[in-house]
Amino acid sequence: MNESETREALKGFITSQILIGETTPLGDEDELLLDGIIDSLGVTRVIGFIEQRFGVEVPREEATVENFRTVSILAGYLSRKSSETVGGS
């Protein structure tokens, strides 16, 4: 899966499962954590989705603002993670 597909998958999950009732579409650069798009329970659900869908484990110390701020940043982090896994194995 390339980064753009990852972004679409993340947006699909967040829009359908978390952004209840929101009418404006979610953008790649929208702040996810600032305005309550995702709350702390939502973060846990997104991590669950990532582990299930992409098979990438997110260690607790990497679940940070720096990696989760926007869909585009999160997708970048996930692509680095999966290349690490491939490279390391």
Next chain:
Amino acid sequence: MIYTLPDLLTDAAARHPEKVALSCRGVTITYGVLADRANRLANTLLDLGVGKGDRVGVYLNKSVESGVAIYGIMTAGAVYVPLDPTSPPSRLAYVVNDCNIDVLVSEDRRASKISDLEELGVKLNAVIGLSDSTLNCRTLAWDDLSVDVARPATTLTELDLCYILYTSGSTGVPKGIMHTHRSALSWAEVTASTYEIGPDDIISNYAPLHFDLSTLDFFGGARACASVVMVPEEHMKLAASFASLVARERLTLLYTVPLALIQLASPGAMDSLDFSSLRRILFGGEPMPIKHLQTLMEKLPDCRFFNVYGPTETNGCTHYEVETPLAQNVESLPIGRPYSNVEVLIVDDEDFPVQTGQVGELLVRAPTVMKGYWGRPDLNEGAFYFRRQFSGLPDIFNRTGDLASWDRYEQLQFHGRRDRQIKSRGYRIELDEVEAVLVSHPDVAEAAVFGVESDDGAVIISAAVIIGEADEVDASALLSFMSASLPPYALPMNIETRSEFPRTTSGKIDRKALAADSMLRREPERE
């Protein structure tokens, strides 16, 4: 003399002009600069025609500008009203109209939401903090503020209003809790002295402005000329980021809802970080689960822990310092004893004092108590208890609606609510308000909203509906409908459709049975 909250800032700026007052996302502001910027904002507001007692909305995410906004508004003699950035526009429009706000202090990224408010019929005179906009009202950028840094003269007294905090109301609309300079300043005095806050302290501001925990941080902090580190919204949602901020900023005092401490205590969150600066941890808003407190106490052996109790109506009124080490068989923490300068009573349904060990409603008499609810004579009538005195003028107590008892160690124990208000992740929610919104959906014939306790002791909002004419209604459609009038934290986690509800003998919906049923059906998932 310090009589008002602006006096507090003037005093801090005179004594410690170079000391950091606030910091947020890498931006810091000293007491001297904060006072200058607040005065410039106040002079601008006065130029715009804002007068004493007028309400001004603060529609901002956490930033040092939030501090400038609240002090600037109060310095002009006006009353600040925080608008929750996560609330839907219709709810904000209600608040803005309810207390006649026509000036907002905001920021560029909220421009489209303010435009939504205008579309909902809100008439604004001016918005400060927007550099350019398409709104139908006047806008001023932060750089366009008055250049006059002198504090304007006002006729403000400690008896005037300083802020109104809106909270969930059981009739389906939020209610505004009014505090005066005296009630807010009293709380600042109590906290600065009780928790021995001084100029060398670095204290957290975890709670957003619309949440009353924030007043201890801002005003208790300023009373002590301490530095306040604001925890950005995004750090509140990620345990690792929150923990590293606490360590990096060398915080000495933390005041949060239990959720933040549960996150901090979660496995791995504190590893390889240095928390040696932390001396006091205060928590409030809802009961703290003992299991997590125990973990945190083991990790922070040099820290003192305090359970702070008090509804938004009274500010903090009692507290309990946790004994170290925690006794083995403790199930819940007491809410302790009243702060000095606070009198409490526990009364039965006929307002007669109860005996030790008996549960009754907690009544509070203190200078920290609110003035009342904005524009709600119906609520104000029931909010106070008048103790007769020989002079004919009664002593006035706030009826908290909370149930409490005195235990045999002369500590107060908390026993929940008289009504259907709950606390979920620290947020105060009237289940009746959530229910009123759900039942207003055209396809819903009857609705019940109730709290269900989760595995870790937190309360989750659940709902059940009976559908009317329509064959089927999707739970997500109902949630979507509800989200137009309720903030995200007040939405039910699940909505189930039923053909009938359990009823009490008088025919009322048996919400307790629904909650118990829901708990029971969750059991297998735990295995």
